Amino acid sequence: METHPQQPSKETNRPNGFTRLLINYPLTCLILTGLIFIFAFLYVTLRYLSKESMTPPDITARIGLSRRLYQEGDYDQTIAINQQLKQRQSQFWQTELTTGNAYFKKGDYAAAAQHFNQAIALNPEMPLPHLNLALTHFRAGKREEACNGYRYVIEHFGEEYPQFKEKAAVALECMGDITPMPSSGKTAEETVR
DSSP states (O other), X not given: OOXXXXXXXXXXXXXXXXXXXXXXOHHHHHXXXXXXXXXXXXXXXXXXXXXXXXXXXXXHHHHHHHHHHHHTTOHHHHHHHHHHHHHTTOOOHHHHHHHHHHHHHHTOHHHHXXXXXXXXXXXXXXXXXXXXXXXXXXXXXXXXXXXXXHHHHHHHHTTTOHHHHHXXXXXXXXXXXXXXXXXXXXXXXXXXX
16 A cells, blocks of 8 residues: 655635635725724723712712711711712712711821811811811821911801811910911911900
């Protein structure tokens, strides 16, 4: 019996179905690839938008829940809810203030100061974040920054918010600060009277 060397079959040199499609119909493949990318982009975009959207009543309810949990002493849950609101682009100075208060109660003064500063940036016309920031500086051992913060509250919000003016003046007095206020020339004790 005579043996012949095997020759490669025509089947192994022949392109498979996918390769034949690429060779014979390159434009069709390009169009299909483009459509796949477009549908993938639309799918991801729609999932993101549906997950991230919140209606104003939802936001209001979450802010209310955050405040209630803070009042009940559940600071970790308060922080978590406010972080969810923040992730959904719902930055309100109140959520930053409540988050700052929760960190303050936990003793994390650096995080508290950061959130009070964010509350001030979002609404600089409210005295409470300024007052809380001053107290945070005091608790963190930053006496000069605390005094400056209390003076700022007295000078900028004293007329419109006398209760905050009084709290800031009492805090300065308790700290032993008798430096006259730059605008009025009065000490903290004289400012309260």
